[in-house]
Amino acid sequence: MSLAVDRAAEHHDTLAQRVRRVPLPALIGLAVIAINIVVAIGAPLIAPFGQSEIAGPPYNPPDGAFLLGTDAIGRDMLSRIIYGARNTIGIALMTTLLSFFLGAGAGFVAATAGGWVDQILSRAVDVMISIPKLIFALMILSILGASIPTMIITIAVLDSTRIFRLSRSLAINVNVLDFVEVARLRGENTFWIVRKEILPNVTAPLLAEFGLRFTFVFLFISSLGFLGLGIQPPAADWGSMVKDNSTLITFGSLIALAPALAIAILALAVNFVVDWAANLTSGLKD
Amino acid sequence: MNWGGRTLINVLAPRIVLAVLTLFIISLVIFFSVELLPGDTAEAMLGHDATVEALATLRRELQLDSPAYVRYWRWIIDLLHGDLGKSLSSGRAVSDLLAQRLPNTFFLAGFAALISVPLSFVLGVITALYRERAVDRGVNFVALAASSLPDFFVAYALILIFSVHLGWVPPISIISPESSLAERLYLTGLPALTLTFATSAYMLRMTRASILSLLSSPYIEMARLKGVSSGRVIVGHALPNALGPIANVTALTLAYLVVSVVVVETVFAYPGLGQLFVDSVSKRDIPVVQVVAMVFASTYIVLNLVADMVALAANPRLMHPR
Numbered sequence: 001m002s003l004a005v006d007r008a009a010e011h012h013d014t015l016a017q018r019v020r021r022v023p024l025p026a027l028i029g030l031a032v033i034a035i036n037i038v039v040a041i042g043a044p045l046i047a048p049f050g051q052s053e054i055a056g057p058p059y060n061p062p063d064g065a066f067l068l069g070t071d072a073i074g075r076d077m078l079s080r081i082i083y084g085a086r087n088t089i090g091i092a093l094m095t096t097l098l099s100f101f102l103g104a105g106a107g108f109v110a111a112t113a114g115g116w117v118d119q120i121l122s123r124a125v126d127v128m129i130s131i132p133k134l135i136f137a138l139m140i141l142s143i144l145g146a147s148i149p150t151m152i153i154t155i156a157v158l159d160s161t162r163i164f165r166l167s168r169s170l171a172i173n174v175n176v177l178d179f180v181e182v183a184r185l186r187g188e189n190t191f192w193i194v195r196k197e198i199l200p201n202v203t204a205p206l207l208a209e210f211g212l213r214f215t216f217v218f219l220f221i222s223s224l225g226f227l228g229l230g231i232q233p234p235a236a237d238w239g240s241m242v243k244d245n246s247t248l249i250t251f252g253s254l255i256a257l258a259p260a261l262a263i264a265i266l267a268l269a270v271n272f273v274v275d276w277a278a279n280l281t282s283g284l285k286d
Numbered sequence: 287m288n289w290g291g292r293t294l295i296n297v298l299a300p301r302i303v304l305a306v307l308t309l310f311i312i313s314l315v316i317f318f319s320v321e322l323l324p325g326d327t328a329e330a331m332l333g334h335d336a337t338v339e340a341l342a343t344l345r346r347e348l349q350l351d352s353p354a355y356v357r358y359w360r361w362i363i364d365l366l367h368g369d370l371g372k373s374l375s376s377g378r379a380v381s382d383l384l385a386q387r388l389p390n391t392f393f394l395a396g397f398a399a400l401i402s403v404p405l406s407f408v409l410g411v412i413t414a415l416y417r418e419r420a421v422d423r424g425v426n427f428v429a430l431a432a433s434s435l436p437d438f439f440v441a442y443a444l445i446l447i448f449s450v451h452l453g454w455v456p457p458i459s460i461i462s463p464e465s466s467l468a469e470r471l472y473l474t475g476l477p478a479l480t481l482t483f484a485t486s487a488y489m490l491r492m493t494r495a496s497i498l499s500l501l502s503s504p505y506i507e508m509a510r511l512k513g514v515s516s517g518r519v520i521v522g523h524a525l526p527n528a529l530g531p532i533a534n535v536t537a538l539t540l541a542y543l544v545v546s547v548v549v550v551e552t553v554f555a556y557p558g559l560g561q562l563f564v565d566s567v568s569k570r571d572i573p574v575v576q577v578v579a580m581v582f583a584s585t586y587i588v589l590n591l592v593a594d595m596v597a598l599a600a601n602p603r604l605m606h607p608r
Contacts, residue, residue: 126304127304127308130305130308130590131312131583132541132545133545134545136579138548138579139575142575143319143320143572223549226438226549228564246442249442249450250449250450252450256442257443257446260438261439263439264434264435268430272430
C-alpha cells in the first residue's frame with residue numbers, strides 16, 4: 001500500500017529528493033559503476049602510459065612518476081589497471097549481452113511456441129546447466145586455444161542457461177494473458193509477440209538479472225585471467241595482473257592486490273545496486 | 287519407501303537418467319572437442335616443433351588411423367575399466383596422478399565443508415532469529431561482500447594477514463604423502479578458510495530464507511499464539527521443516543566447492559586435482575585434461591543428484607509435482 005503511495009509521489013519529487021531515497025550502499029555502488037565506466041571509456045586519456053609500454057625499471061616502488069609502481073618488466077601498474085578496466089569490463093559486458101541475447105531469445109521462443117520446441121530447448125538446458133562451468137571453460141580454452149572470441153562464446157553459451165530458465169518462466173506468465181491472446185488472434189507471428197507483447201512486460205526482472213549475470217561473468221573472466229587462460233598478454237587484464245604480481249604479495253606489498261581490489265570493488269558495487277533494484281521491484285522495502 | 291503409489295525409484299529414475307545423459311554428453315564434448323583442432327591432432331597436441339618420432343608414437347598411441355567414433359568408444363571403455371591413459375608431458379599413468387591428487391582435493395574440500403556447513407547453518411538460524419536487527423544486517427552485509435569477492439582476492443588477503451604480517455602459517459600449502467594429519471590440517475588452514483568464505487555466504491542466505499519463509503506459515507503462528515518463545519519456535523518448530531532445503535543447499539554447495547578448489551589450489555600451490563588440472567591445461571597435456579575434466583564433472587553431477595535426492599526425501603510433497 002505504502003509502495004503505491006510512494007510511486008505516485010515520485011512524480012512530484014525533485015531529483016534531489018529521489019536520490020535521497022536511494023539507500024547509501026546503492027548510491028555508492030552507482031558512483032563506483034559510473035567511475036569505472038568513465039575510466040574504461042577514457043582509458044587512453046587518463047592513463048599516464050600505454051598498457052604494454054615499458055615505462056621504467058622493473059619493480060619500481062610507487063613514486064611521483066609511477067603512482068602504483070611498476071610490474072616485473074617495468075610496465076606502469078596504474079596505467080595497466082586503467083586499461084584493465086576497459087578490457088575486462090568491456091569483454092564481460094559483451095559476454096553478458098551475448099548470453100542474454102541467446103538465453104532470453106531461446107527462453108521467449110520456448111515459452112510462446114510451447115510443445116516440442118519448448119521440450120527440446122528445456123531438456124537441452126537441463127543438461128547444460130549441470131555442467132561445471134569453470135572446468136568446462138578451462139578445457140575448451142586449453143583445447144581450442146585462449147582467444148577472446150572463443151572465451152566470449154564459451155562463457156556466453158554456458159551462462160545463457162540460467163537466463164533461459166528465468167526468461168522462460170517470466171514469459172510463460174505473460175503468454176497466458178488476454179492481450180497476448182488478442183495479438184495471436186489478430187494473426188501476429190511469434191517474433192512479433194515476443195518483441196511487442198512479452199519483452200516490455202519482463203524487462204524489470206531481466207535487468208536485475210543482468211546485473212547478477214554481469215558480476216558472475218566478470219568474476220569468471222577474472223578467474224580465467226588469473227589461471228592464465230583469460231585475456232592474453234600484453235593486453236592488461238585485472239585477473240592476470242594479480243597472477244603476474246602474486247610474488248609481490250608474499251613480500252607484503254599491498255600494491256599487488258590493487259587489481260584484485262579493483263575486481264572486488266566493482267563486483268560489490270554491482271551487487272549493491274542489484275540488491276536495491278531487486279528490493280524495489282519486489283516491493284520489499286526496508 | 288512408498289508415497290501414494292509412487293515409489294522413490296519412480297521419481298528418481300528420470301533424474302538418474304538425466305545425470306547419466308549429461309555425463310555422456312560431457313564425455314562426447316570432452317572427447318570430440320579435440321577433433322575440432324585444425325590439422326593433424328598429434329601435431330596440434332605436441333606443437334609444431336615436435337620430432338617426427340614423437341608424432342609417430344603419439345599417433346600410434348591415440349590410434350589416429352581409426353575413425354573418431356571407434357576411438358571414442360575405446361576411450362570410454364578404457365575409462366570405465368580404469369585405464370586412464372598416459373600424461374603427454376611426464377609419461378606417467380593418469381591413474382597414478384589421480385590416486386595421488388584426488389585424496390588431497392577431497393581432504394581440502396572436506397575440511398572446508400566441516401567449517402563452512404555448521405558455520406553458515408548457525409549464522410543462518412541466528413540471522414533468522416534476529417532478523418532486521420543489527421546482527422542480521424551485519425552478517426548479511428558481510429555475506430553479500432564475501433560473495434562478490436573473487437576467490438583469489440580472499441586467498442591473497444588471508445596470506446597477507448596470516449602469513450606475511452602475523453607469520454602464523456606458510457603462504458603455500460605443499461603437503462606430501464608422509465605429512466601427518468596435524469601437519470595437513472595446519473597447512474590447509476588458509477585454503478580451507480578461503481573456501482569457507484567462498485561458500486558460506488550462499489548457504490547462510492538460503493538457510494535464513496528457508497526459515498523465514500516457514501515463519502509466516504499458520505502452524506508457526508499457532509505456536510506463537512500458544513505462547514512459545516521465539517527461540518523455541520525456530521529451533522523446535524521451523525527448523526525440522528527447513529532441514530530438507532538446507533541439506534539440499536549444502537549438497538549444492540559441496541558441488542560448488544569441488545569446482546572452486548581449482549583457483550584456491552593454484553594460489554596455495556596445493557598438490558590437488560585442481561592444480562593438476564590448471565597445470566595440464568597450461569601445458570596442453572590433453573589426455574590428463576580430458577580425464578580430470580571428466581572426474582570433476584562426474585563429482586559435480588553426482589553431488590547435484592544427491593542434492594535432488596535429499597530434497598525429495600525431506601519433502602515428500604515434491605513427489606507429486608503439479
